[in-house]
Amino acid sequence: MTALFRISTLLTLVLFPAVGSAEDQQIATVRQKLEQQYGATTQRIMRETLKGNEAWQKMHELCDGIGFRLSGSPGLEEAIDWAIASMKKDGQENCRREKVMIPKWTRGKEWARMESPRKFDIHMLGLGMSVGTPPEGITAPVVVVHDEESFAKASDQMKGKFVLFNNPMPEYTEERGACYGHTVRFRYGGPALAAEKGAVGCLVRSVTARSLRSPHTGSTGYQDDIPKIPAAAISTEDADMIQRLTDQGQEVTITLKMDAKNHGMVPSANVIAEYVGREKPEEIVIISGHIDAWDVGHGAHDDGGGCVMAMEAINVLRKLKLRPRRTIRVVLWTNEENGQEGAKQYALDHANELANHVAAIESDSGVFQPQGFSVQHIDPAKGKIAEENLAHFFALMNRPGLTKIKSGWSGADISHIKHGELPLMGLIVEGSTYFDYHHTHADTLDKVDPKDLTDCVATLAAISYLLAEIPGRLDEPLFPDPSLN
Amino acid sequence: MTALFRISTLLTLVLFPAVGSAEDQQIATVRQKLEQQYGATTQRIMRETLKGNEAWQKMHELCDGIGFRLSGSPGLEEAIDWAIASMKKDGQENCRREKVMIPKWTRGKEWARMESPRKFDIHMLGLGMSVGTPPEGITAPVVVVHDEESFAKASDQMKGKFVLFNNPMPEYTEERGACYGHTVRFRYGGPALAAEKGAVGCLVRSVTARSLRSPHTGSTGYQDDIPKIPAAAISTEDADMIQRLTDQGQEVTITLKMDAKNHGMVPSANVIAEYVGREKPEEIVIISGHIDAWDVGHGAHDDGGGCVMAMEAINVLRKLKLRPRRTIRVVLWTNEENGQEGAKQYALDHANELANHVAAIESDSGVFQPQGFSVQHIDPAKGKIAEENLAHFFALMNRPGLTKIKSGWSGADISHIKHGELPLMGLIVEGSTYFDYHHTHADTLDKVDPKDLTDCVATLAAISYLLAEIPGRLDEPLFPDPSLN
Numbered sequence: 001m002t003a004l005f006r007i008s009t010l011l012t013l014v015l016f017p018a019v020g021s022a023e024d025q026q027i028a029t030v031r032q033k034l035e036q037q038y039g040a041t042t043q044r045i046m047r048e049t050l051k052g053n054e055a056w057q058k059m060h061e062l063c064d065g066i067g068f069r070l071s072g073s074p075g076l077e078e079a080i081d082w083a084i085a086s087m088k089k090d091g092q093e094n095c096r097r098e099k100v101m102i103p104k105w106t107r108g109k110e111w112a113r114m115e116s117p118r119k120f121d122i123h124m125l126g127l128g129m130s131v132g133t134p135p136e137g138i139t140a141p142v143v144v145v146h147d148e149e150s151f152a153k154a155s156d157q158m159k160g161k162f163v164l165f166n167n168p169m170p171e172y173t174e175e176r177g178a179c180y181g182h183t184v185r186f187r188y189g190g191p192a193l194a195a196e197k198g199a200v201g202c203l204v205r206s207v208t209a210r211s212l213r214s215p216h217t218g219s220t221g222y223q224d225d226i227p228k229i230p231a232a233a234i235s236t237e238d239a240d241m242i243q244r245l246t247d248q249g250q251e252v253t254i255t256l257k258m259d260a261k262n263h264g265m266v267p268s269a270n271v272i273a274e275y276v277g278r279e280k281p282e283e284i285v286i287i288s289g290h291i292d293a294w295d296v297g298h299g300a301h302d303d304g305g306g307c308v309m310a311m312e313a314i315n316v317l318r319k320l321k322l323r324p325r326r327t328i329r330v331v332l333w334t335n336e337e338n339g340q341e342g343a344k345q346y347a348l349d350h351a352n353e354l355a356n357h358v359a360a361i362e363s364d365s366g367v368f369q370p371q372g373f374s375v376q377h378i379d380p381a382k383g384k385i386a387e388e389n390l391a392h393f394f395a396l397m398n399r400p401g402l403t404k405i406k407s408g409w410s411g412a413d414i415s416h417i418k419h420g421e422l423p424l425m426g427l428i429v430e431g432s433t434y435f436d437y438h439h440t441h442a443d444t445l446d447k448v449d450p451k452d453l454t455d456c457v458a459t460l461a462a463i464s465y466l467l468a469e470i471p472g473r474l475d476e477p478l479f480p481d482p483s484l485n
Numbered sequence: 486m487t488a489l490f491r492i493s494t495l496l497t498l499v500l501f502p503a504v505g506s507a508e509d510q511q512i513a514t515v516r517q518k519l520e521q522q523y524g525a526t527t528q529r530i531m532r533e534t535l536k537g538n539e540a541w542q543k544m545h546e547l548c549d550g551i552g553f554r555l556s557g558s559p560g561l562e563e564a565i566d567w568a569i570a571s572m573k574k575d576g577q578e579n580c581r582r583e584k585v586m587i588p589k590w591t592r593g594k595e596w597a598r599m600e601s602p603r604k605f606d607i608h609m610l611g612l613g614m615s616v617g618t619p620p621e622g623i624t625a626p627v628v629v630v631h632d633e634e635s636f637a638k639a640s641d642q643m644k645g646k647f648v649l650f651n652n653p654m655p656e657y658t659e660e661r662g663a664c665y666g667h668t669v670r671f672r673y674g675g676p677a678l679a680a681e682k683g684a685v686g687c688l689v690r691s692v693t694a695r696s697l698r699s700p701h702t703g704s705t706g707y708q709d710d711i712p713k714i715p716a717a718a719i720s721t722e723d724a725d726m727i728q729r730l731t732d733q734g735q736e737v738t739i740t741l742k743m744d745a746k747n748h749g750m751v752p753s754a755n756v757i758a759e760y761v762g763r764e765k766p767e768e769i770v771i772i773s774g775h776i777d778a779w780d781v782g783h784g785a786h787d788d789g790g791g792c793v794m795a796m797e798a799i800n801v802l803r804k805l806k807l808r809p810r811r812t813i814r815v816v817l818w819t820n821e822e823n824g825q826e827g828a829k830q831y832a833l834d835h836a837n838e839l840a841n842h843v844a845a846i847e848s849d850s851g852v853f854q855p856q857g858f859s860v861q862h863i864d865p866a867k868g869k870i871a872e873e874n875l876a877h878f879f880a881l882m883n884r885p886g887l888t889k890i891k892s893g894w895s896g897a898d899i900s901h902i903k904h905g906e907l908p909l910m911g912l913i914v915e916g917s918t919y920f921d922y923h924h925t926h927a928d929t930l931d932k933v934d935p936k937d938l939t940d941c942v943a944t945l946a947a948i949s950y951l952l953a954e955i956p957g958r959l960d961e962p963l964f965p966d967p968s969l970n
Contacts, residue, residue: 060729060733064603064726064729064730065602065603066603067603067605117550118549118550118551118552120552123926210697211697211927212695212696212697212699212921212922212925212926212927213699213782213925213926213927213929214697214698214699236931237926237927237929237931240929240930240931241549241929241930241931244545244549244930245549248545297698436697437697440697440698441608441697441698441722442696442697442698442722444698444722444725444726445725445726445729446721446722446725446726
């Protein structure tokens, strides 16, 4: 039985609580009890948030006011200071930096040009963490491959050349989603694959299904025993053109010039702020996003939205004076994009209190209509309980479209505490356009619908309140009475 | 009665020819006669074209092989030579250049940057024919307006500043179309409006409803008695950001740097090729597109597709050995984008034979599913006859979706012969995405669906054959027998 099927069953039972099996009866009773205890408050949180909140103003300050905030840049540290000041102003408690050493990589000047059969500018963005080229650039012919099979076939022709990994992202569908995880594999792994075969540079088709000549950057990786070669994403249009030319038997030669540099580790910080719990302040519910963003676009969807949702969710609760039983901790992770050092450091620094973390939420899929949560748990049985309880919460919240519960992945940052015995939850939002903007110059505030932002804040405020307020933990039976569970 | 309504009536009559009024009976009889005389050949043209043709290869050679072809550039002259050589190779007759003097404008290096409240690159493209800035650029505050009313209101604050015309293009709908004509008015007229109020530069929101930080260039204009100020299009994202900042009371300062230059007139040419008529070679049906394109993107939709459709339409007919009664003349206009000197010169050079032009078609709305034709005629009564006859042709062609007939506009080039007594026809294609690519870096071959290209070639081949083959002209009754008309 899939989680989705379970939910639809459960939702049906809300509508027809009087009929069905003993199990159905039990669910109906839990729902009734939840409704009695938390219904009015949950509805109030949603209603008041939807009436008006300060999330859009926060987005404006972060995206239009600061914008770029790549790890190691002044913009990132400014954004961290801004977030702390903003939450202090909102009256949050324990607002602070928690120091993290993070990698500093700079893009520098960069360009690419097709030299033959025709001189054309190639629209590109160097990949994050890539090495640069010599000052004069690298000029070499291109070998085009699509997948592992075509790579293997052409691997004896790569010496001294560029390898272009031209694997297209398929169109988004509701069923299969965006296929990001699958498509992105060459962006991270391509340089080592190509260098091992003697290539002098690596080009990767941008990971997107839609493009207006828009290159998409992102992190790349190397292997210690294989030479590090420069790596860049090129627009899907340029990849298609090179493909068409080579398909017609023409040799395509390209110059790639990148001043990219790795500068080692520099200090940064995770941002922490809290709404301290009234009964069990030591027990913690994390709500989080990552404060760093690429050095293109203004990180509106990735992940300004995730940060602002968390900041505004506790702001809403505090304004409503709904101090919950446990502490809600906002964490704005540093360096998600190219290292996740923020999350790693948090796992180290907070190892002793990890047992007191009762749940952690990350929002890092953009600001669109909220649809549900993914759930990751070290203990599958407890994960299942968490999912069932989430379905009860959704019934209580009664928001149109909020129905999805998926097992497995949660979020890039919180998955660094996956050794902890807590449910890790990723906010699922409508996903059809996120990867159009992801890691591009186009990730700007105009792409965010204020209504969606408010919906996300309301969802996060209500869920985090419930997680921090219910007597037990999300991954435990909701009510102690054994006849109910 | 609208043209569309007329067509749907006529199409109904094809299905039920035996019932209806005397007028309906007459239409049914015309259709039957058309079907008897031209049905098999028309169907054969469509069928054989759809089976396979060389249009895609021609698009590849033009877009991937030459690309940029702005007026005055070596690329344009190369494209002209290529088109002539290509049509000669296909066996077309009278392939030639017809000399035209056209303006040469070069973009040079250009950039824009927001200086305050935050340093951000502005994604921009200088407008074609704009003057440049001083070498150090122009730095000034920005006044944002949306329309004539807000312009008038703010006109006393423009001295020494940039004016940003931030009027958004609405989303495309089937009913209202793209609203290009309305939205583009400030791109052409903005600089003179702003300069008259003392502005030092003009910024225009890119004319598009969808953007991935994609500036859209295009021609701009000046007035003789008003100072010429530099003008650039900025991305909708940047326009929105400046709007949000000024809405919050912040002063936005921008530096614009453009090395744009006008170099006066240089020689170029319209491209001509013919399938000479077997009975009335002196009577001419023009099929046309424009061979010039902007210096960004590869002019795939605008208007490589229009050129290639015309080139391939006569290629298809010649291969089928269907030499028509009259001459089909392919014209590839030079300098449509920033002057239309090609069309103007043609009107002068061919003034004496204009009376022998029986119809002219232009395709300049991109390569998408063909839906019909717009019809422009100096004589409304004759225009009406042309529209009715076109509806008969559509019935004969029986292509799904080919149903639209609109009165009024035809095409930018052929409208320069609107003083002639001939029907001017613009190919109408599905229009929901054309302006996403229009005048941008993204107007590349990948945006063209080969199936749509083939559909357009088939439509153009069949229509131009019929125009050149029927005994009378399109704007005359189809059959001489008065009882039938």
